[in-house]
Amino acid sequence: MLAAALAAPARADGPPSYLFGGRTIVMSHTVVAAGGVAVGVDDPGLLELLANVGAALTYTPGNRYVLITTAEPQVISFAIGDKRYDIGSNSSQAPFAPFERNGIAYVPLDELLHALYLAVKRDGNVNVIQPQLAVVDVQSNDGRATVIARGGVPLHARLISETPDQLIFAFDGVGTTLQHTRGIRAAGLRQLEVAQSGDARSPVTTVTLDEVPGASHGVADSDDGRDFTISFTGPQSGAIPIERIAPPVVTVPSQLPTQEPTDVPTSAPAGGPATITAIDARSGSDGLTIDVTVNGDASYEWHRLREPDNRFWIDLHDATLAMPERDDLETGPATALRTHQIDASTVRLALSLAGPQRLDVEPTSTGIHIVIYPDTVSDTVARAGTGTVGTVALAANPNPAVSPTPLPSGDAWKFAPHAGYVARNPRLIAIDPGHGGSDPGVVKGGTREANLTLDIARRLRDILLARGWQVVMTRNSDVDVIAPYDSGRVELQGRDDVANKAGARLFVSVHVNSYLNPGPNGTTTYYSKPADVPLARAVSHRAAVALGTKDDGIVKNDLYVTLHATMPAILVEAAFLSNPSDFALLTSTAWRQKAAQAIADGIADYAGAPPPAAQTGNQ
Amino acid sequence: MKSSRILVSILVLIVVALGSWWFLAQRTRSPIGSQISVYYTKMDGTSLVDWPVSMRLQQSGENVAEHLHNVALIAAVQAVAGPPPETQAVRFPPGTHVLSVAVDGTTATVDLSKEVENPLSGTFGESGEFKSLVYTLTGLPGIDAVQVTVEGQKLQTLPGGHLELDRSLHRSDW
Numbered sequence: 001m002l003a004a005a006l007a008a009p010a011r012a013d014g015p016p017s018y019l020f021g022g023r024t025i026v027m028s029h030t031v032v033a034a035g036g037v038a039v040g041v042d043d044p045g046l047l048e049l050l051a052n053v054g055a056a057l058t059y060t061p062g063n064r065y066v067l068i069t070t071a072e073p074q075v076i077s078f079a080i081g082d083k084r085y086d087i088g089s090n091s092s093q094a095p096f097a098p099f100e101r102n103g104i105a106y107v108p109l110d111e112l113l114h115a116l117y118l119a120v121k122r123d124g125n126v127n128v129i130q131p132q133l134a135v136v137d138v139q140s141n142d143g144r145a146t147v148i149a150r151g152g153v154p155l156h157a158r159l160i161s162e163t164p165d166q167l168i169f170a171f172d173g174v175g176t177t178l179q180h181t182r183g184i185r186a187a188g189l190r191q192l193e194v195a196q197s198g199d200a201r202s203p204v205t206t207v208t209l210d211e212v213p214g215a216s217h218g219v220a221d222s223d224d225g226r227d228f229t230i231s232f233t234g235p236q237s238g239a240i241p242i243e244r245i246a247p248p249v250v251t252v253p254s255q256l257p258t259q260e261p262t263d264v265p266t267s268a269p270a271g272g273p274a275t276i277t278a279i280d281a282r283s284g285s286d287g288l289t290i291d292v293t294v295n296g297d298a299s300y301e302w303h304r305l306r307e308p309d310n311r312f313w314i315d316l317h318d319a320t321l322a323m324p325e326r327d328d329l330e331t332g333p334a335t336a337l338r339t340h341q342i343d344a345s346t347v348r349l350a351l352s353l354a355g356p357q358r359l360d361v362e363p364t365s366t367g368i369h370i371v372i373y374p375d376t377v378s379d380t381v382a383r384a385g386t387g388t389v390g391t392v393a394l395a396a397n398p399n400p401a402v403s404p405t406p407l408p409s410g411d412a413w414k415f416a417p418h419a420g421y422v423a424r425n426p427r428l429i430a431i432d433p434g435h436g437g438s439d440p441g442v443v444k445g446g447t448r449e450a451n452l453t454l455d456i457a458r459r460l461r462d463i464l465l466a467r468g469w470q471v472v473m474t475r476n477s478d479v480d481v482i483a484p485y486d487s488g489r490v491e492l493q494g495r496d497d498v499a500n501k502a503g504a505r506l507f508v509s510v511h512v513n514s515y516l517n518p519g520p521n522g523t524t525t526y527y528s529k530p531a532d533v534p535l536a537r538a539v540s541h542r543a544a545v546a547l548g549t550k551d552d553g554i555v556k557n558d559l560y561v562t563l564h565a566t567m568p569a570i571l572v573e574a575a576f577l578s579n580p581s582d583f584a585l586l587t588s589t590a591w592r593q594k595a596a597q598a599i600a601d602g603i604a605d606y607a608g609a610p611p612p613a614a615q616t617g618n619q
Numbered sequence: 620m621k622s623s624r625i626l627v628s629i630l631v632l633i634v635v636a637l638g639s640w641w642f643l644a645q646r647t648r649s650p651i652g653s654q655i656s657v658y659y660t661k662m663d664g665t666s667l668v669d670w671p672v673s674m675r676l677q678q679s680g681e682n683v684a685e686h687l688h689n690v691a692l693i694a695a696v697q698a699v700a701g702p703p704p705e706t707q708a709v710r711f712p713p714g715t716h717v718l719s720v721a722v723d724g725t726t727a728t729v730d731l732s733k734e735v736e737n738p739l740s741g742t743f744g745e746s747g748e749f750k751s752l753v754y755t756l757t758g759l760p761g762i763d764a765v766q767v768t769v770e771g772q773k774l775q776t777l778p779g780g781h782l783e784l785d786r787s788l789h790r791s792d793w
Contacts, residue, residue: 054713054714056714056716056732058692058696058716058717058718058719060719063688063689063692064675064678064681064685064689065689065692065693067692067693067696067717069696069699069700069716069717071713071714072704073700073701073704073710073713074700074703074704075693075696075697075700077693079675081678082675084675086673088703089672089673089703091673439778441738442738442739442741443738487775487776488774488775488776488777488778488780489775489776489783489785490775492776492781511742511781513741513742513743514738514739514740514741514742514743514744515709515739515740515741515743515744516710516712516713516737516739516740516744519662519707520662520664520743524664524742524743526742526746552663552664555664555665555746556792556793557742557746557781557782557792557793558782558783558788558792558793559742559781559782559783560776560781560782560783561781563783571742571781573741573742573743576741576743577741578739578741
């Protein structure tokens with residue numbers, strides 16, 4: 001370390017500056033080292049650059065390591081006094097070892113930029129930091145070829161040519177050193193060419209993919225990731241199951257019957273499709289406001305395309321159009337508005353936007369409220385969303401079915417009640433609807449976890465009351481149990497206190513799960529204490545039989561509410577709000593009733609029938 | 620007679636010197652080798668996968684405690700970043716990174732950036748993320764508990780979260 005510090009030379013004449021994404025980044029804490037520039041980890045320019053590419057630096061004085069977590073994510077590791085540096089599991093050698101001076105670590109700048117998929121290019125006297133298309137990989141699997149592109153910034157591909165046998169994508173502002181043409185022997189794909197044009201400041205990298213005639217393809221362009229993925233299958237394989245966001249179809253299919261407004265009821269019959277009875281569009285100085293009146297339960301999803309194709313559309317599922325279709329020219333932030341029934345149960349409202357307008361989509365008590373604002377937004381805003389109208393309104397009279405579902409044969413489902421806890425009120429069951437009030441829980445497309453948990457909990461309460469149990473709810477409306485914005489411990493302990501002070505027989509917390517991507521799904525029953533296990537098993541078993549979700553079983557985890565409840569306690573994550581299939585179940589009234597029924601039946605398997613009233617208070 | 624006494628004394632001195640050297644070497648040699656196990660949680664939310672990560676060996680001038688601290692830092696950063704991007708794993712919310720790691724006795728305190736508070740992670744994510752972090756750090760010799768802080772602050776729970784974070788986490792919590 002000492003040798004490296006001594007070898008570190010004096011500062012260069014004036015701090016180096018770089019052009020990156022149209023802004024100048026000055027790196028003021030640099031020194032010229034043997035074989036390159038060393039940058040201090042506290043350099044404001046470096047930190048700005050890292051923030052711009054979604055990377056973060058970990059270093060505290062005295063530590064041997066300087067660690068950078070990239071957006072990919074991947075860890076770049078430098079060690080003081082060691083020329084070796086690691087990018088993930090790959091090691092390389094830098095021309096000089098990182099060193100420490102006055103408590104600040106200095107690392108090789110060029111190597112760091114390279115690890116971040118960035119390259120320094122000269123444009124006259126200006127140094128330009130150019131994001132690179134660093135990886136173009138072809139993976140062949142199960143009769144499908146997948147092309148994955150990865151770069152130093154999120155890759156937004158522009159489709160510049162599409163013919164039956166060729167696709168050409170352009171990545172604006174991205175350079176590459178991967179320029180080559182290579183033949184591919186993979187399903188549906190026969191050649192890949194990477195080329196770069198433009199200058200140092202405005203590079204354009206194109207990827208040309210030659211398809212086998214008759215092959216099909218799908219594009220997955222994640223909003224937040226670095227990957228751009230295109231999959232191909234051969235002519236015999238049929239369509240591939242990758243979702244591609246298709247632009248809206250703006251012509252009405254001729255085979256659909258014309259909707260006559262007088263033929264459609266103005267309110268949806270129970271259990272039938274919702275009806276769209278009015279679309280009120282108003283232009284003003286605040287933009288274009290559209291209120292869609294929906295009678296009945298419906299779910300919706302909206303999409304917007306990227307600049308320059310500024311189209312927006314919203315599809316209402318389980319809905320019919322109970323009014324004439326519209327095809328209006330507008331002025332202001334939207335230039336056209338069209339509505340039509342695109343299939344028997346889907347109504348689409350499509351807008352041509354004047355540009356990348358800012359917009360809001362919100363469910364209301366009467367339908368959906370859409371605002372297209374006069375101002376525009378960046379390319380990174382959400383381009384899709386989902387929600388429900390009507391379905392999450394809490395049922396005042398859920399009319400619960402109280403008969404237990406038939407038990408499976410065999411003894412595997414039987415669990416003896418735990419004998420270690422003696423309830424002061426053995427007829428009382430505590431139900432905790434998760435979240436509420438200032439804490440909505442997970443919110444997905446306008447659907448709040450707190451509303452779903454309350455709805456299931458109320459249904460569970462009604463079933464248990466009908467079976468002769470007493471029930472105490474930690475909350476019975478959309479409120480905080482203790483106080484708005486209180487701390488996690490206060491709020492969660494408050495829920496436990498309701499059950500603990502009442503001496504309840506058992507405690508059930510109802511929740512809805514979530515994850516950062518739509519993959520995970522299923523029903524999980526969490527527990528914390530050994531005494532919780534029989535109850536968890538019983539409820540999990542009933543859920544697996546009745547709910548049609550993936551059975552994720554019982555999972556031990558020291559969750560606050562189950563840990564601090566003195567009686568047997570479980571936390572049921574009924575399904576994933578973040579998974580489309582589970583979302584559809586969660587927003588179904590009938591399924592929420594099933595969920596409540598399954599929990600009640602699990603409680604019956606565990607605890608049997610409620611004890612006679614005479615026993616209450618005698619325990 | 621005299622010469623044999625001198626010989627015995629020299630032998631005793633050599634044995635004492637070798638013993639002292641061995642004793643001191645054991646005290647100053649880190650038990651951590653060139654590889655550690657970083658764990659990640661599979662997408663079933665509960666199963667752990669042991670993912671070997673290469674580590675730089677203890678260098679001269681770096682005592683056992685310093686080496687453990689350095690290894691704990693890189694282990695925590697790797698666990699929070701997760702396995703290579705092509706591997707399916709329960710991951711911390713995007714942007715979450717380690718700000719610092721301190722080792723005090725048998726507890727490693729990991730200070731995380733505020734991105735960890737992303738509520739979309741849910742119980743599923745919260746459970747899987749912290750399981751991988753705790754298993755990774757408690758796999759290092761001498762560490763059996765992990766205290767999590769966010770931007771230097773001890774939290775009772777994550778906002779809208781479910782795990783009790785103002786106490787240290789152990790393997791037995793899962």
